[in-house]
Every structure is written in C-alpha cells, then in structure tokens.
Amino acid sequence: MKRVNKLSINHLLESLRIVYRSSPKWTLINTIITIIRGCIPLLLLYVVKELIDVVTNHINTINNNPQHLYYIIGATALFFLLNAISGSVSSLVRERQSHFVNDYVQNIIHKKTINIDYKYFEDANYQDTFYRALNDANFRPARVFYGILQLAQNSLTLLLILIILSNIHWAMIPVLIISGAPIFYFRIAHTRKIYQYRKQHTEDERRVHYFNRLLTAKDFAKELRVFNLGETFKREYEYFKHDLRDKQWTLSKSKTLYEVAVQVLATIILLLIIGYVVQQTVEGHISSGSMAMYFLALQRAYAVLQGLLSSLSSLYEDNLFLQNFIEFNNISIEKSIANQLFPNPIKTTIEIKNVSFKYPNTNKWVLKNISLTIPKGKTVALVGRNGCGKTSLVKLLAGLHQPNEGQITVDNINWHHIASSEISKNISVIFQDFMLYNVSAANNIRFGNMRRKDENGIIQEAAQKAGIHELFSNLPEGFDTTLGTLFKGSQMLSRGEWQRTALARSFYNTDAQIIILDEPTSSLDAFTEAKLIAHFKEITRNKTAIIVSHRLSTIKLADIVVVMENSGIAEVGAPDELLKQRGVYFSMLESLK
Ligand SMILES: Nc1ncnc2c1ncn2[C@@H]1O[C@H](COP(=O)(O)OP(=O)(O)OP(=O)(O)O)[C@@H](O)[C@H]1O
Structure with missing residues (x-):
C-alpha cells in the first residue's frame, strides 16, 4: 500500500x-x-x-x-x-x-x-x-x-x-x-x-x-x-x-x-x-x-x-x-555505450563470429552459431530457403538487433560498440519491405543520406543508377512531384518503380562503405534488372555488398555465395567452386532451371 x-x-x-x-x-x-x-x-x-x-x-x-x-x-x-x-x-x-x-x-x-x-x-x-x-x-x-x-x-x-x-x-x-x-x-x-x-x-x-x-x-x-x-x-x-x-x-x-x-x-x-x-x-x-x-x-x-x-x-x-x-x-534507450567510429576505410574484413540470435520474447533460435568472414570490397550473396534467417542476419548487420551470442566485428571493432549514427552513415540498407514515402520524388531519394549538404546532382545520379531517372524527369513537376496516393496531385508508382526509387535512395548514400540489398530485384522487370546488373560493379565500386536474393541473375553477381540452411550456414564459397561441390547450392540452381 x-x-x-x-x-x-x-x-x-x-x-x-x-x-x-x-x-x-x-x-x-x-x-x-x-x-x-x-x-x-x-x-x-x-x-x-x-x-x-x-x-x-x-x-x-x-x-x-x-x-x-x-x-x-x-x-x-x-x-x-x-x-x-x-x-x-x-x-x-x-x-x-x-x-x-x-x-x-x-x-x-x-x-x-x-x-x-x-x-x-x-x-x-x-x-x-x-x-x-x-x-x-x-x-x-x-x-x-x-x-x-x-x-x-x-x-x-x-x-x-x-x-x-x-x-x-x-x-x-x-x-x-x-x-x-x-x-x-x-x-x-x-x-x-x-x-x-x-x-x-x-x-x-x-x-x-x-x-x-x-x-x-x-x-x-x-x-x-x-x-x-x-x-x-x-x-x-x-x-x-x-x-x-x-x-x-x-x-x-x-x-x-x-x-x-x-x-x-x-x-x-x-x-x-x-x-x-x-x-x-x-x-x-x-x-x-x-x-x-x-x-x-x-x-x-x-x-x-x-x-x-x-x-x-x-x-x-x-x-x-x-x-x-x-x-x-521508462523504457530505457540502450544505445548510449556505443560511441566508437566506423573504420574508414575498412582495412580488412567484416567478421561474423559464432553469432546466435532469437527475437525478443521468443524461444526459437533463428540464427545458430553462424561464423562468416566478408573481405572488404567483395560482393556476398546470401541465399537459402524461405525462413532460413537471411533477413534476420541483415537486421543484425544493420544494427537493428544485437546477437544473443557471439559478435559481429569490422576490423576487430565490435559492431555493438559503434555509434548508431556511424552505422547509418557507413551502411546503406534496403529491406524487402522498403518504405514508400508520400513526399516528392527527390526527397524519396534524399532520405538515403540526410547528412549530405551539397547534392551536386547526386540525386540525379542515384536515380540514373536505379533506372528511375527518365520516369521522374517526365513527371508533371519532375523530381518535385509528390509520390503516392495520399495527397492531391500525387503520382502513384508501380511496385517495381517504388523498388527502383528505394534502390536510388540506397545509392544516394555514397558515403556508405557497405551496401546491403534484401531482395533488390524482386519486383523489377527483366530489362531494368539486366541494366542494374550490368552496372552493379560500377555502383558497388570500392564498397562491400551483401545481397539477399532468390534470383539466379542477381546471385551470379557475387564473389562469395553463402548458402543458409536451418538457421545456420550450409556452404560458403565462390559460385563456381560451389557448383563443382554439387551440394545445396548446386541443387538450388538446378531447381531454378
Ligand atoms: N519479427 C519477428 N519476430 C519473431 N520471429 C521472427 C520475426 N521475423 C522473422 N522471424 C522468424 O525468423 C525466421 C527467419 O526469418 P527471416 O525473415 O530471417 O527469413 P528469410 O531467410 O529472410 O526468409 P525469406 O526468404 O522468406 O525472406 C522465420 O522462421 C521467422 O519465424
């Protein structure tokens, strides 16, 4: 009482x-x-x-x-x-x-x-x-x-x-x-x-x-x-x-x-x-x-x-x-101890060390004892069946969750100790369920890096890379046209066009050293996808890229393929090596044919 x-x-x-x-x-x-x-x-x-x-x-x-x-x-x-x-x-x-x-x-x-x-x-x-x-x-x-x-x-x-x-x-x-x-x-x-x-x-x-x-x-x-x-x-x-x-x-x-x-x-x-x-x-x-x-x-x-x-x-x-x-x-904000800088440039590798993870208030391990080395500048494809934990791993890399066990490091600095502003500056992520903002086309791209003061045509460049430049230029008010259906005079986009806008947002963060794309081409037509793939090396030049995809065309871009299975890693290697092994990756590609 x-x-x-x-x-x-x-x-x-x-x-x-x-x-x-x-x-x-x-x-x-x-x-x-x-x-x-x-x-x-x-x-x-x-x-x-x-x-x-x-x-x-x-x-x-x-x-x-x-x-x-x-x-x-x-x-x-x-x-x-x-x-x-x-x-x-x-x-x-x-x-x-x-x-x-x-x-x-x-x-x-x-x-x-x-x-x-x-x-x-x-x-x-x-x-x-x-x-x-x-x-x-x-x-x-x-x-x-x-x-x-x-x-x-x-x-x-x-x-x-x-x-x-x-x-x-x-x-x-x-x-x-x-x-x-x-x-x-x-x-x-x-x-x-x-x-x-x-x-x-x-x-x-x-x-x-x-x-x-x-x-x-x-x-x-x-x-x-x-x-x-x-x-x-x-x-x-x-x-x-x-x-x-x-x-x-x-x-x-x-x-x-x-x-x-x-x-x-x-x-x-x-x-x-x-x-x-x-x-x-x-x-x-x-x-x-x-x-x-x-x-x-x-x-x-x-x-x-x-x-x-x-x-x-x-x-x-x-x-x-x-x-x-x-x-x-009273819910405490728990990020205060993270104050380290992200190494710039990354000198060696990103290491995922014995990482296990389950979502808050659940009992199921969605990632179990995962270890992986991602050398700087390489493109890694995360592949595997639905529900094997690819997006969950991406969420850990984006700093949205912390592993329950193990750690992720970059140049031996624990991810968990890096300030959240540094994570968002150095990592550009587009999720499967990317957002559709009912604001101007330009702002939809600009949101990818609000720190940037001088745009110098980078919005246009990002739109070019994502294959959406022509469409935005031809809108009634060009890049200033409001997108969506919420407000009068807005222009609605197709799902694939929204996905290209989300990609442009990610490319606009040119400061990012790591680019993470979760199913980046799932809604793209074959022509747009082909163009994106053709320019992918240029887009990710000097960057480490992590792509989650079920599409063969996208997986082929990778230097390293990581096959995930049952909350763990089943195979890791260069695409050709894995094909030769005739394991899970080989069976997966066979089923895609
Ligand atoms: N917010 C959440 N809360 C609790 N469990 C979740 C949550 N999100 C995902 N899971 C569980 O985590 C497991 C892995 O999900 P995840 O989204 O990482 O799979 P995925 O490999 O990306 O699948 P997909 O190929 O279908 O996108 C799923 O089995 C799901 O049950």
Whole structure:
C-alpha cells in the first residue's frame, strides 16, 4: 500500500512537472484564474444576502434612501458578470495550455520512438505499452493539473461556504463531509476496476483496432474485395468489440447503481438540513436574507462537494492511467555505450563470429552459431530457403538487433560498440519491405543520406543508377512531384518503380562503405534488372555488398555465395567452386532451371 501511495505521489509530481515545463507562463495564469474563481461564489452569496436584507429593510422603512440598494444591485451584477467572464477566460486559458502540454508530451513520445531500440517494435508486449501510452499521454498530464486546480478551487470555495454554514450549527461541517464520503469511496473503487480492466484487455482493444483498420484502410482494400473478406473481418471486429463493450457495460451498470444509492442518502441529509433552517427562520432566530443565503450556500456546498469528490476521483483515475505513459517513458534507450567510429576505410574484413540470435520474447533460435568472414570490397550473396534467417542476419548487420551470442566485428571493432549514427552513415540498407514515402520524388531519394549538404546532382545520379531517372524527369513537376496516393496531385508508382526509387535512395548514400540489398530485384522487370546488373560493379565500386536474393541473375553477381540452411550456414564459397561441390547450392540452381 505504501509503495502504491509513493508511486501515486511520484506520478502526481511527474504530471505537474510535465505541465509546468510545457509552459510556466500559462501554468501561472491558470493558477491565478483558479484562485479568483474559487473566491467568487462566496462573494456572490454575500451580495445576495445583502441584497435581500436591504430590500426587506427598504420595504419596511418609509422614505429610505435607495442609494445603498443601487450599490448592492450593481455589486451583484458585477460579481455575476465576473463569474461568467472568468469562466470563459478560464476555458480559453486551459485550451491554450493543453496545446503546450500536448506538444510537450508528443515531443517526449516522438523522441522515445525515434531513439528506442528497434527490438521493441518487434515485441508484442511493447505494442501493448505503446498503445496504452498513446491513448493516455495526450490528455492525462493536463487533466492531472486541471484536477489539482479544480480541487484547489473547490476546496477554497467549500471551506468558505462551510464557515458560513457553521453559523447555523457546528455539526453542519461533519454532516456534509460524511454525506459525500460514500460516493468518493465508490468512485475510487470503480476507477481501480476500470484501470485493471483496461490493462488486462489492451491486446483485445488492439485487435479491435486492427480489424477496424482491415475494414477501412487502403492497404487492405484490394484483398478485402478480391477475397470478399469484408463480412469475415466485420464479424471478427464485432465479436471482439461486443465482448469488450459487454464487460464495460457491466462495470458501468454497477457504478450507476452504487451512485444512485449514495445520492439518495445525500438528498435525505440535505432535506433534514433545509427543514432545520426553515424552523430556525420561523422561530425568528435568523433573517429572511440569511435563510436565502443559507439555502444558496447549501445548494452551492452540495454542488462544490460533488465537484470536489469528482475532482478527487478523476485525479486518482488520471494518476493511475498516467502510469501507462510513465511505463512507456521508462523504457530505457540502450544505445548510449556505443560511441566508437566506423573504420574508414575498412582495412580488412567484416567478421561474423559464432553469432546466435532469437527475437525478443521468443524461444526459437533463428540464427545458430553462424561464423562468416566478408573481405572488404567483395560482393556476398546470401541465399537459402524461405525462413532460413537471411533477413534476420541483415537486421543484425544493420544494427537493428544485437546477437544473443557471439559478435559481429569490422576490423576487430565490435559492431555493438559503434555509434548508431556511424552505422547509418557507413551502411546503406534496403529491406524487402522498403518504405514508400508520400513526399516528392527527390526527397524519396534524399532520405538515403540526410547528412549530405551539397547534392551536386547526386540525386540525379542515384536515380540514373536505379533506372528511375527518365520516369521522374517526365513527371508533371519532375523530381518535385509528390509520390503516392495520399495527397492531391500525387503520382502513384508501380511496385517495381517504388523498388527502383528505394534502390536510388540506397545509392544516394555514397558515403556508405557497405551496401546491403534484401531482395533488390524482386519486383523489377527483366530489362531494368539486366541494366542494374550490368552496372552493379560500377555502383558497388570500392564498397562491400551483401545481397539477399532468390534470383539466379542477381546471385551470379557475387564473389562469395553463402548458402543458409536451418538457421545456420550450409556452404560458403565462390559460385563456381560451389557448383563443382554439387551440394545445396548446386541443387538450388538446378531447381531454378
Ligand atoms: N519479427 C519477428 N519476430 C519473431 N520471429 C521472427 C520475426 N521475423 C522473422 N522471424 C522468424 O525468423 C525466421 C527467419 O526469418 P527471416 O525473415 O530471417 O527469413 P528469410 O531467410 O529472410 O526468409 P525469406 O526468404 O522468406 O525472406 C522465420 O522462421 C521467422 O519465424
């Protein structure tokens, strides 16, 4: 329990820190307005009492000077106006502050998603954390702050009103507080249940989200039609959605039931107090103005008490849910120890030494005790059946994952100790599932090396090498034409044209000493492939190249062929040597004929 309280206070402080850092100026303005708004109800009560008493005196007294009455009416109008204006100004200030808090939190999230280890993106547990954090991060910190402000405002108002009400009878204060306690208790218990529920069902919520995307997003629209999958996906979506909704409905029903019960209790107490005040007035112990003030004060006290309890339980809720964001924010960025430079130029070899690897939170070894020497400047082809581990090895070489056992070195420097900026500078990688960016053709290529200041026609050169130059030159706005289908006036490309664009992106990084191409020609037509192959030696001059391919034409480019099988290496050698051995490579080529 102590630990939970400590955690909650830490979360509360963390939220306040986030809100304050997002904009100290607006935090201060917001606080001042809240204090003013906390005092206004009391002033209103006071002027209403004065007004009634002055009017009563005025009626009972002949030839009375009406000036005092005008002052009181003026003051009443002024406070009502101040109340209304401060309400509007307060909403405006809160809206402005939410912008700052939102920007601040988004900035934290983006920094984290950019710098976090890639392994988290391939881990289902992380997806849950990420989903929950994104759901809550945008509004919870600001709500915690508003909750505290609201709490302060309501507490101030309640305290002042309770002082007035204690004039009726000292027991007013404990009675009012006791009447609000059950509702507070039940709200807290309900919040806890909701939180547990959300935590347990994050994966189901993601599943609902996923089926919704299958039904609505462009990426899936083609297959949904040709395989007539609409109804199937809709059924799945509805099944999970209804299941979640039913559980939520049960929780909400029990909450409402408890709330009605405690509201009835509170109303009975209120009626008893009103009866007591009426009796006191009839017996002449208090004036009509005071009676009106007490009634208003009672009504106000109940409203404020409700508000206070609701702020407290919301605060508890926001604080609880903020754990999600803090849990996400606590995922550590593990790359800090890697600060070595990549050898430039590479003097000797890249060594893969007894490397074994399995994906995070899985038990299957996808690479098992792999050892391989890649001399600088050579072209290596990784070949083998589907699922034998080629792309996984590429991911290790790209620095996206670390081996569980063994190490990869370049000139005897451990890959793991090289700074990530050095890896991306010296290694240019195009994956099988390369990205399609809905930006200009030029930027699609430029993304291959954002460090480059002076382009000097290198974009054009990279496009030439990838065989996409002519196509881009003939687009309506040439290389400035936006690609894709997301934005108006864009130009959609074919799969092969996208692949050529991805290749151009890779060739644009002329600083890279190693070029890794995973299935680079899978979507290319025979002519484009032939051209690429013809120029391959020139493209990879002075570079070490690693190509993953199932295509014979591409494999033939290699100085060294590595045949992978069952998560290991079955054969390594020059293509001709391997053919002579009549082993796996030989059988593979035979089956391609
Ligand atoms: N993100 C992942 N999480 C868990 N396991 C994975 C992941 N990606 C791949 N695997 C597993 O790793 C094994 C090797 O996959 P990999 O993509 O490296 O094969 P590959 O040789 O490149 O196959 P292909 O020729 O089909 O591209 C597969 O059997 C797969 O089950």
